[in-house]
Amino acid sequence: MIKGAFLLILFSASYSVALQSDSALSASDRNLEIPRGYVLVGDMILPEENILNDNGSTVKGFKEKRVELWPNGILPIQFSNGLTPQQEQMVVEACQEMGEFADIQCVEKNSSHKDYVFLKSVDSRSCGSSLLGREGGRQTLSIRCWRKRTIQHELMHAFGVSHHHNRPDRDDHIVILWNNLKFLSRFSYVKVSNSATSHILSYYDYESIMHYDSRSGSRNGQVVMFKKGFTPKTGYIRQTDVMSIGDHFFLYSLYGGENPVR
Numbered sequence: 001m002i003k004g005a006f007l008l009i010l011f012s013a014s015y016s017v018a019l020q021s022d023s024a025l026s027a028s029d030r031n032l033e034i035p036r037g038y039v040l041v042g043d044m045i046l047p048e049e050n051i052l053n054d055n056g057s058t059v060k061g062f063k064e065k066r067v068e069l070w071p072n073g074i075l076p077i078q079f080s081n082g083l084t085p086q087q088e089q090m091v092v093e094a095c096q097e098m099g100e101f102a103d104i105q106c107v108e109k110n111s112s113h114k115d116y117v118f119l120k121s122v123d124s125r126s127c128g129s130s131l132l133g134r135e136g137g138r139q140t141l142s143i144r145c146w147r148k149r150t151i152q153h154e155l156m157h158a159f160g161v162s163h164h165h166n167r168p169d170r171d172d173h174i175v176i177l178w179n180n181l182k183f184l185s186r187f188s189y190v191k192v193s194n195s196a197t198s199h200i201l202s203y204y205d206y207e208s209i210m211h212y213d214s215r216s217g218s219r220n221g222q223v224v225m226f227k228k229g230f231t232p233k234t235g236y237i238r239q240t241d242v243m244s245i246g247d248h249f250f251l252y253s254l255y256g257g258e259n260p261v262r
């Protein structure tokens, strides 16, 4: 495979222009350090094996790559030299809050940590980016929008949590208006497999910090997705600033701790 050349795949009719290629990535996207064989789905960096067709099968018949968790819930982080002490503190505090119910912890990387997150500030189209779960070795997590919501969203990805609107069963819960999406943003709405984690969460959480806003990626200011069974107006989904109980429950389900739903 040519380095940096990503999926050029025609999915079903609804995904008819869902494609990504190196030329489609902006210069700023290249700051995200997307590994070879991986694709950018919104702000998630995923192995192409985990991109699904509309019918739920993996593209090209690939076998799904399992999402790996962090042993004992410990996420070692190495901060980039370019970060300010305030930015580092924001990450520490955001992570502490995530561990309110779940047995997770962000620690500073030391020489005993072989797998770790390298966290840096970037200029990119998206507010941040992260791989899903533990990849092995050094993996980059990037932040452009320095606010708690974005930091926690990207850390959730690093801990192994995907978006709801990319779930294989999302069509049971949301309606997507493909024609209102920017060309490149269509790829943000592919379905992705999340074989390690998707079975744990049985309900679809519109309040999740892992759900995009109804206008995310819109080319014309119109709604691009809304709650199924409602209208675009009544079923509007707002991006939330705080983690939902469902988000805490998901982390608890993956890593143990104190069940927040009791």
Ligand SMILES: [Zn+2]
Pocket: 042, 043, 044, 153, 157, 163
């Ligand atoms: Zn995301």
